[in-house]
Amino acid sequence: MKGVLIVAIGAQRWRWRAVTAILAGVTILALLAQLFTVLVLEQRHVAARRRVRTGLEVLLTDRLDLIRGKRVGIITNPTGVLPDLRHGVDALATAEGVHLVAIFGPEHGFRGSAQAGGSEGSYVDERTGVPVYDLYGKNRDAIAQLFQNTGVEVVLFDIQDVGTRYYTYIWTMADALEAAALTGTEFIVLDRPNPTGGIQAEGPVLHPEYSSFVGRYPIAQRHGMTVGELALLFNDRFVPDRTGGRRAQLTVIPMQGWFRDMYYEETGLPWVMPSPNMPTVDTAMAYIGMGLMEGTNLSEGRGTTRPFELIGAPYIDWRLGQRLAHAKLPGVRFREAYFAPTFSKYAGRTIGGIQLYVTDRDQFDPIRTAITIIVETKRLYGDRFQWRSDLWIDRLTGSTQVRTAVDAGQSPDAIVAGWQDELAGFRVLRDQYLLYGLRGNGRYR
Structure with missing residues (x-):
């Protein structure tokens, strides 16, 4: 009987040890699960913090004081969105103390439906009831007249550029800067990423005698700048030459979290087609x-x-x-x-x-x-x-350099060598207006 009792006690102790071990294991698993959840949430918070905040987002959350109580106009198109894809015009139209009175559409139009070389004309935006005015094809004097006719006191610029000199949106901005300088209108650029990165400046530099709507000022074909940086350069170096020495009352609202060595996919922002033939x-x-x-x-x-x-x-x-x-x-x-x-x-x-x-x-x-x-x-x-x-x-x-060199039978290397001195000069000029650095130790080139 005593032996049976000893066996029973031993079995009971074994069961308690087993139960204790199981409970300890469950507790460890629960703690690991909690730790995993915390790490996942932290990673999500880190990812959220890493997302680039555009100038539009910064304006709406931190700098509405710049436009409250003023008659506001905005030059924009479908790319002028917040990260949740709500358009900036809709956000401004409902912002407290903001009086949005005019929308100005560039090439392709405010809604972006027109093909190259076209626009949508002027009309009233159905959602907000704000008049839309067509800027495409208008020179700076006609734009200045529009600013005066609409009574805007401050004009915002919020368009996603693609980083190439002959893409027309930056020249709409340049013409509007000149118009703002002539009329005394405040001009605010809401900065956005250069989607192809901001390290390289490459290609031939425009000669002033070839100024047109695919290149107003002497910058490189691949300028490697954001629209905000370009606005600073334009307003400081080129606008005064065309406006009798006047500059626009320019404010650039920089992005937060953008670096020059970023491609667009790294920003965490949605890609909206800047024009019908720019899908990706x-x-x-x-x-x-x-x-x-x-x-x-x-x-x-x-x-x-x-x-x-x-x-x-x-x-x-x-x-x-x-x-x-x-x-x-x-x-x-x-x-x-x-x-x-x-x-x-x-x-x-x-x-x-x-x-x-x-x-x-x-x-x-x-x-x-x-x-x-x-x-x-x-x-x-x-x-x-x-x-x-x-x-x-x-x-x-x-x-004429590229065309005449091709016709003369020059090699690609010789043609590219033909613009290097002018490009080097532009790179020196460009560096004075850059707002953003690099993530690593890379060098500009």
Whole structure:
């Protein structure tokens, strides 16, 4: 009987030890689960803190004092949104103490529905009841007249740029800056990221005699600046020369959390198409160089789902892709391609060409790549390759240098070397107006 009792007591102790071990294990698991939850939440908070805050967001949360009690106008388009995709116009229209009286639309219009070279005209915005005025095609004097007619005391600029000189939004801003200087209107730029990064300044610099709406002032083809930085540069160096020495009453509201070595996908912000043929950040990267095709009889891919990545013409065959592959350009590869644009050049015709694939944005040089495509096309197909009859290429590149060098049979390396001195001068000028640094120890180039 005593032996049985000892066995029973031993079994009971074993069961209690087992239960204790199980309870301890459950407690440890619960603690681990709590720790995991805390880490996940902390990571989410860190990610939220890392998201870039645009100038629009900073204005609405921290700096409404700049516009309260004033008659406010805004130059904007579909890209002028908050991170939750609510448009800035809707937020301003309901902000306490803000009197939004005018919306000004650039090329493509306030709603962004018009194709290249078009706009939506003037009308009343249905949601807010605020009048919309068309700025596209208006010079600075006409814009100044609009500012006076609408009675705006302060004008906001909030548009996502793509980082290339011949994209027209920055020149709408330049014309509006001049108009603001002439009328004494306050001008506030709500800064946004340069989607293709802010390290590189590349390509030819505009010569003043080739000033147009695809390039008012002498800056590089890839300027590597934000719209806020450009506004500071423009207002300090170029606006006074065109307004009798006057500058605009300019305020730039910087972003928070943006660095020069960021591409757009790293900002945590939603991408809204800046124009109908700019659907992705990849498009913006290609456009820096491939926009030059607009000055030739090559299709730049308008009327396809991959504008500025598909390049072609009826006379192009497989040899162009092969020649470009042999060029071994860094950060990009090419595929022989055939496509039929639905509008623009060669609409409804099947044409041959190439599709470019950017494999490394840091190594990819979009302007050298575009020059190489043009040079190789002329070498292969001779007089079938043509410049646009109005020599639009000179407006896009900013001088006759590229066109005359291509026609003289120069190599891509020689053509690129031809603008390096002017580019070096622009880089020195640019550095004086940069608002943002780098995350690491990288150098500007």
